[in-house]
Amino acid sequence: MNKMLMFLIIFLISSFAYATYYIGAKSENTWENNWKDPWRGNDVCSYWYSTMGYYSSIDQISYTSLGSAKTRYETDGDQNSTYGLDAFDIYLHCGHSGHYYTSNDGVHNAQWHMWNEDTRALSKNMRLGDETRELKLFSTYGCAQMYDEDGHRLERWNPIFKGGLKFATGFWELAWLFGSDYTSNRQLGIDYAQYLNTTNKTVKYAWWDAVKEHPDNKPAVLASGASQSNAASRRDNMRMVDLPNYSVLRDGDVDWLGWTQWR
C-alpha cells in the first residue's frame, strides 16, 4: 500500500515537473480567389511549429491551413480536441488579421482571416481558455488585431479573455514580412520558439525580441488581470514555463487588462 502511495506521489510530482504543452498553429500564404493579397505566413508558423517540436516539453497537436477554420476560432467550435484553439495551451496564427466594425450590432471586433472568401473569425464570437486544454497563450503574426488608435482595443479583446485566456501577443498596426526572403521570415518563427523555451524570457520579451528586427513592425502584447497591479505583473512576468501556474481569470474576474505596445 505504502509503495503504491509512493508511486502515485512520484508520478504526480514527475508529471507536474515535466508538464507538457499542447501547441498548434494555423497559417496561409494565399487566399481563395485572391480575396486577400499573398503574404507568407507559412514561413513563420511552420518553422515556429517545427522548432517548438524539438523541445521535450512540447506535444505538437496540429498545424493546418486556414481553410474552413472559422469555427475553430469561435466559441461554438473552439473546443475541438484536434483543431480548435482550446485544444492547445499555446497557439500561433500567421496570416492576415485586423480590426472590423460590425455595423448591425455596433461592435468593434478584432478579426482573423480565413482562407475562404469573405470569411473572418470575429472577437465578439470568441471566448478562449474555457474548454479542452484551456488556451493560455494566443499569438498572431498578422496586422492590427490589437489596433487601438480608436481606443476600442479592450472592447475587442475583452470577450476573448473572459474565457480564461492569460496572454496574447500580436500587432497594434503593421506586421511586415519579406516577399521572397523566406529564410528571414522563417528565422522569426524559429527565434520566437527558441526564446520561449530556452532563454527564460518572459513571453512579452520573447515576442518582442523575435519580431523587432523589422524596424517598422508595431507589436503589442495583452494580459488579463484581477486588479491593476495583477494585470501589470502578469504582463511583465509571465513565462512559458509557468503559464499553467497563473490563476485562470474568467468573466467577472477579468477586471483589468495590461498591455505593452512598441510604438
Add this chain to the structure above:
Amino acid sequence: MKRAIFFLISVFLFVNVYAEKLDVKGQISDELKQIQKDSEDYRINRDSVKLMVRKNGSGKEFVTQKLIEKFKTGDTINTKTSGNWEMNLKDDFNSVVGDGWDLTVFGDGTRVNYRNWKYAQENKAKYGKAKEMSLNELKTAGERFIKEELKDFVKIGVGEELIFMQSKYEVDGVGTADGTFVDETLASNIAYFGRKKDGLMFVGNSSMIIIEFSNDRKPVSFYYKWKDYEELEDNIEVASREEIDYRISSFSSMNFGNVKNLDVKLFCGIYDDSQFVQPACEIKQNGEISDGEFVGIINIIPAGKNHAEGGNWGELKMLNSYGEICRESDITGEIFPENEK
C-alpha cells in the same frame, strides 16, 4: 464630510494627473530620410559597386565567452555569473541566463541578443513616466554605447559608417476591461542603427544594431547582426534607373490591385544575400486591403547589370529564372511619375 470631499479630490487628481494615455511614437531620422530621398531621386548614384564576400565569424562559443567577460562587471548591461545562472549550448545558438538578464549568441557569433529585463522593469517610472529620449538623445547615446562598449564585437571597417535610422518606444499600460480607465508608462527608449559602406546603405535588414535604454536612460539591451566582409577584385555594374524600376514592377509581391492607400518606400544600396554583398533596392509596400486590415511586404530588388550567384536571394533567383518580366503592378504608378512611364 470634509474627509469625503478630500478623498474625492484625491481620486480626481490621481486619475487626471497620473492616469494617461501616452502620446509617444517613434520617428525616422534625418539620415534615413536622406537615404530614401537619394534612392527615389537616383536609385544608386554610381556606375559600379565593389563585390564583397562574407567572412565567417569567430564562432558562438568564443563570442559568448568574450561577451560574458566584457560585461561581467557591468552596471545595467551585466553578465554576472555568480549566483544562479545557466548556459544552454545548442547546435545553432548559445543561451546564457543570469539573474535578471539573458544573452543569446547565434550561428557563427555575428548575431547576438542581450537583455537586462530586471533593471528595465524596476526602473520604469524613475525618470518620468512620459519623458522619452528624443531622436538626438537616442542617436548620441546609442552611438556612444556601440563605439565604446561593443567595439570589440561590432567592427566599423574602412569606408564604413554607422547610420542612425529611427527611434521606437516601449510603452506599458493597464486599463479596466471596459476601457473606462487607461494608464500608460514609458518603459524603454529604442534606437535602430544601420550600416553604410563607401556611402551605400546595407538594405533588407542585412546589417543592423538595436540598442534599448530604460526609462532612466541606462542601456539595458542590445541586438546586433553584424558581419565582416572582404572586398573582391570584381565590380558589379549598377543597372540603369529604368532597368531597376522595371524590375521593381516585375518582382514586387503586392500587385493585385485591391490595396487602398498604398504607401511605397524605396531604399537603395547594397544587400548581404548570405554569401555576397551586391547592389540592391529595398522596396517596402504597405496599404489597406480592406477596412481595418493592412499588409506590409518587403522585396529586395537586384540592382546590378550582372550579379554574383550562390547566395540565398529570392528575387535574384526569379530574375535569373524568368528574366525581365513586364508587369504593370500597383506600385508602378507610385514609383514611375506620370511623365516617365
